[in-house]
Amino acid sequence: MSDLSDYEAYLEDGFNAVDFANGLVLSTNNSDDTELDLLTPLKRLNFDLKDLDRKIKQSVDTNYAECICEFESLDKFAGTVSELEPALKQLNLSYSRLDREILTPYNECNRIHSALKKIHQTSTLLRSSIYFLFLISKIEEIDKTDQGLSKRPFKNVNLLAKLQNQLTLHLADSSYMKSLKLVRDYEEFQPALYTKSLDICCSNFKAFNIDQYDNQSMLNIINALIYLSPEAFFNQLQQLISSKTTLSVNLISRNLNNVRSLDRIFTEVSKQGKLMSRLDNLMNNNDWVGSKTDEQITGQAIWDAVGTKLDLNSPLVTVFWRDVATGIEPRFKEVMSKGGPTARQLKSSKEDITSSIKRSLLNSFDDSSKKEDRIELTLMLNAIHSLDSYHRG
Template sequence: MAEPEPSYIDYEAFLDPSFSPTSFANNLVTSTNNPSDTPLDLSTPLSRVLFDIQEIDTHIHNSTTKSALPLLTHTRDQNDAGQRVLQAVEAQVAVLKEGYERLERDVLRKWEAAEEVRGAAERSWATVRLARAVGRCLMLGRQLEGQLVELTPRFVDNKGDESAPLMREDHRALVRASHTLLMLRRMFMTTADGEEGYGLDRVRVIRTLRSDLITPAENSVKARAQQIVNKFSLKAVFMDEEHPAVSPGPRARSSGATTYAQQEELRARVISAITALYLLSPTPKSNIPVTSFSPELLLATLKGYIHTSLSASLAALTRGLSMLPSLDRALLEVSTRCQHIVALEGLLQTVKPPVHPFLIYPSSEQDGTETQAALDKKKSNLLRPVLQALDTSSLPSYFWRSLASSLSPAVQEIVSRGGVSARTMRSNQDRLREDIRACVLRGSLSSSPGLKRESMMSMAPKVVGNWEREAAVMVSSVIGALGR
């Protein structure tokens, strides 16, 4: 390689990474001017810079002229090498492209077709599942419609009796309709993605079915069951000529078998209504522990029945105390209503809670002995939740104590008004005491519900338990107000 020509230009300074054009220009101006001169001469440093540039340009031209052939040869070699590399890469790219096209043809397109088939299958399955759910709802709706027809009273033959035909209804349809409503309720509650009722709320026929049939049917079943419970009387448990509160009539007395059949039919009718109210009680979700369930609808109906009896008894006693000649009839009415409460308590004590499809019943193998014992205790009968809701030990005790608490202000009002009624009550306190005590004891008569027919026909009503405390409370509510 030829030696570089000598040059006064310091190329190393220009190629130094720390080279600063500003510092170089400042040094050049300072070196070509006298610091004491006022005018600044820039033509000299500018001429020097232009001369240096011309020198560098000449040097570049000479260098490229002398090295043109090696530069061209090197450039050609680099170009040839690049072409060879490009040809090799293009061959590999062509192979890769061909493989990708084959992969796209053999896999990707088939996958796209399969994805379309999968989407169509999913939509078809969703359609089939929704159609199946809609069909099930319609089938249950038709079944519910038939059960409502069974609940409608209809005429039946009275076996040659000259009197008018009897009106009969299938009270067992209450329970069947309740189970149908529960199945429909489960369909409408399981509406999450993947569940049985998913998408039902978007189907117009289901919305129409729900608004025009299911909701009115549920209200009708509830109302019918509540009506049966509210009309509950001692006839539903006991029918006997010796019972002072029941008068079955000459036709019922004519045949013991007919009387017993009627009694069993009335009792089963009330049990069906109680079972329906238990099943139709609201539940927050479809699966809850049985220990957390409270039959609110049944409890509300029974509370309403008891409070209605209390209101009617209070009104009768108030009228009887205001007009003492009618007191005996009022006390008989009150004792009869309490006997109905006693009969209701006995009936509830014999009725086991029905199996609810929304409740979870843990097995004894999964739970401890104590938990299972508590569960069995709670499931023993339907009387226990009623007593817990009323916070009492027995329904007759609750009846008498509640009646006494409401009766005392009524007696005070009668006394405060004065007149013949108040004077008569004060002068007949001993008679009032005995009559009220006898009313409480008579109202506590038990007809021994749940016994067999032979035992029922051979036993007279009897007083079960000690009701002297309740009698004392009732007497005190009247006599105590008279002495004030």
Template sequence: MAASNPAGTTSTYIDIASLTSDEFSPYSHANNLIVATNNPSDPAIDLTTPLSRVLFDLQEIDSHIHTLTSRSALEILTYTSTQNAAAQRILAKVEDERARLTASYDRLEKEVLVRHQRAVDAKDVAQRSWEVLRLGRSMQRVLALARQLEVILAESGLGGTTRLGKEDHTALVRGSLVILAFRNTMSGKDGHDLGRINLVKALRGRAFEDGEAKILDFARRVVREFSMSTLSSASTSGLSTAGPTFRETEDSRARFTSAVHALYLLSPAPKINGEKMARKDFEPEYLIRALQGYLQTAITSSAASIGRGLGQLPTLDRALLEASARCQNVVALEVLLRGIYTPEHPLLRGEGSDGKVNDTSDEDSEGEPEIPGPKKQSSDTFLALLLSALDTASLPSYFWRSLASSLAPRVSDILSRGGVAARTLRSQRDVVRAEIRDCVLRGSKMPRSVALGNSPAAAKTEEVVENWEREAAVMVGSVLGPLGR
């Protein structure tokens, strides 16, 4: 303390070192002052003395600081002036550097950022122009498809006043492929935007949906009116007719083939997670329903006519002949379906395909769009699809067994009513058995027009399908079973 104050201008009892120490605590210093100026055993504490001591110390410290600054004022001013001059020089250099950096940033902003923003704007404009162009091409493709579908339907004569046999039934397949091309376009990446265009909305309803309805209606009518048997015509005329000509038979085959192809192609084939449905998972709903409806109609009509014939035995032979004709049509249907293979479906994924949707909306569509035709045929036949849906091994067997299951309740109803019909049915048991067997035999014969195949001179006799004896036994049992022995 004496060394720090050689002149003795300030009090030396103040502990400057402890007050300026890094470990100085004002709380400990105040406590020491209070303990030093008070008796710990006194109940009251006198704070006047320690407060005076603190004030006195402050005055001493202030006097000490004043003395030091007064003595070293010139040195302090010189040091401060030197530091200020150095700071000014540094500040000037920093300002120069800041001005240089600001100029460089302005130059970079003009050369890079502005140009970049212009490039971004140009990119956005170009991208939107490209999207508009691509959407325009897709819309042009839709327009071309709609025009092509209208031309196909207009030239085909489907659903018009054209006489039967004059229709261009091949238009069914061509029109179906056009509709599938439209579906593929609408299911692509531009399909959502295309669906928002009023013109596309109008074309979808007026051209494609109406055209699809016409094609489906004609195809279902062809399946519903399918007939290749001559038994009904021979019964009506009372003479043995030669049946349809080879040309008529081939035309019927072709019309039926076109109809089932159209029903197969137009059946719904939804995409799963943006991928095409696998071919093995596809179920042609329209085709299966049309064929099942044809079989059900034949079974229901035959059951009704035979049921009436059993109640009035003189009309039974006519009813059985009609049932035989319907079964011959079923036999012919099975033969035709066995020879018709499923075509290549544009919206289905074959084996080994990745299943991704190919969007053709970006292709150049200046002319008519290219419609894919049936490229190749698979090993699956339409008969296999129908048999799998019906859970049966043969269509004639399905026909006779379904018919037999419908006849048993009718025979039981005739017997329950009693009367002349029941007595006649019991007395003519053997005649009914023989007529039913003949009915099954006639119905199980393949029509000559189908047996001939593609050659007019291939055969001259009708071929009997296998297992007709078993089906005859089932039919006889369904009718004579309720009669008892």
């Protein structure tokens, strides 16, 4: 190969003919000259051209065989390109048609789809926000009247609990709304509102009695508790059954030495039984109001959910009288086994006590259910069978 080291400037990637010519002119002229000498740089360029022509001729003469092979290869490549040209033209036409009829419309559709998606997201966010604001306004309207929440028949507290339940579900289904400051502000305020509502419901549930709470009041408290926390409702119901039973057993036990007061005491106990009977009717005649998260019990009567959760095979009134009977039986046995004046009085008053139990127990049921063959009556009468076992010492 010819030595081209003298021509490295021409072979550089950044070679610029104008800059090179300018530099050549400057190198062959003096700033003191009054005339510009262009012949000298031209002579140098001509010399370089002649030298390169000589080197090329010398290289071809020396490497003619390789050159011939290269020319033949070029001819073959040219022939191959000529053969492929029709196919390439057809391919270009096909691609142009594909681009025109498929790719361009597809890209346009993608842009439109992206725009529609953003519009849909914005629309969904706006609709969700409007519903959120609607629920919030209703909640604030009710929450402003604190006294109204504790006012019977507890319509407001039930509605407030329902709205909170709806809002909780709405936010759970629309997690993207948590990016809104309004939603974040509500989430800071929500626990206090929830606690206040739950406290009102629980305190009134514990205080249920037939003299002060009508059916609608009790149903509203029950539904509000279910909206707020089904678990809290089940716990409150268990505690209510237990507390009313314990209260009744203790009331009877404390008055065994005062036989004359037992008729009044059993009348009081009857009120607790009547409360249980009312709760049975309410829960059997009203559906569970829980949300769609309570799929297993939604659509059932409240009692169905209670029976399943608390594993109850009998109505509350039956559970109540059964537990009262179980509680007072050992108390009667203890008094009768000690003997003395109290045992004698109880023994002599057996018929009156039996009559008081029958009247009080049956009064805790609806008229259609007042039958003397009820299992609850049998259990209560069996609880005082120790009155027959007293013997004078």
